[in-house]
Amino acid sequence: xxxxxxxxxxxxxxxxxxxxxxxxxxxxxxxxxxxxxxxxxxxxxxxxxxxxxxxxxxxxxxxxxxxxxxxxxxxxxxxxxxxxxxxxxxxxxxxxxxxxxxxxxxxxxx
Numbered sequence: 001x002x003x004x005x006x007x008x009x010x011x012x013x014x015x016x017x018x019x020x021x022x023x024x025x026x027x028x029x030x031x032x033x034x035x036x037x038x039x040x041x042x043x044x045x046x047x048x049x050x051x052x053x054x055x056x057x058x059x060x061x062x063x064x065x066x067x068x069x070x071x072x073x074x075x076x077x078x079x080x081x082x083x084x085x086x087x088x089x090x091x092x093x094x095x096x097x098x099x100x101x102x103x104x105x106x107x108x109x110x
Contacts, residue, residue, distance in 0.1 A: 001015040001016065001017035001018070001019060001030065002015065002016060002017045002046070002050075003015060004016050004033065004042060004046050006037065006042075013033050013034050013036075013037040013042060014031065014032050014033030014034055014037065014042070014043075015030075015031070015032055015033075016029075016030070016031040016032075016033075016042075016043060016046035016047060016049075016050055017029070017030070017046075017050045017053075018050055018053065018054050018058065025064065025066065025089060025091070025098070026062065026063075026064040026098075026100075027054065027058075027060050027062065027063055027064065028063070028064050028065060028066060029047055029050045029051055029054060029063050029064075029065050029081070030065060030066070031043040031046065031047055031074070031077065038073055039073070043074075043077045044077050044080045044081065047077060047080075047081045048081060051063055051081055051082075051101075051106060052110075055103050055106055055107075060103065061102065061103045062100060062101070062102050062103065063083070063100070063101055063106075064083075064098055064099060064100045065078045065081070065083055065098075065099045065100075066089070066091065066096040066097070066098060066099075067096060067097045067099060068094060068095065068096055068097070069088075069095055069096075069097055075097075075099075078099035079099075081101065082101045082105060082106055082109045083099035083100055083101045084099065084100060084101065085097055085098070085099055086098050086099070086100045
């Protein structure tokens with residue numbers, strides 16, 4: 001994951017990027033931003049760059065994003081990245097929605 005800074009102030013506003021620890025469900029693009037910066041397109045912009053990196057540089061053929069059902073603001077981000085809801089999973093005692101996109105689907109969008 002990478003630190004995300006607001007360009008005009010240089011202030012760190014969160015983290016976005018690739019995440020695939022051993023035993024994880026799939027190659028994930030994730031994001032977490034400070035609430036004051038939600039709704040400004042930062043997660044979507046950084047998510048697109050992360051997805052581009054995952055597919056073009058790391059050779060991934062599929063990317064997921066795991067989102068808790070009560071995390072309403074993250075669902076539209078996943079959808080703007082082209083991901084579709086494909087299922088759910090219990091992870092560390094919490095339910096998570098699985099959003100997913102394949103490389104072919106992503107390439108059709110860019």
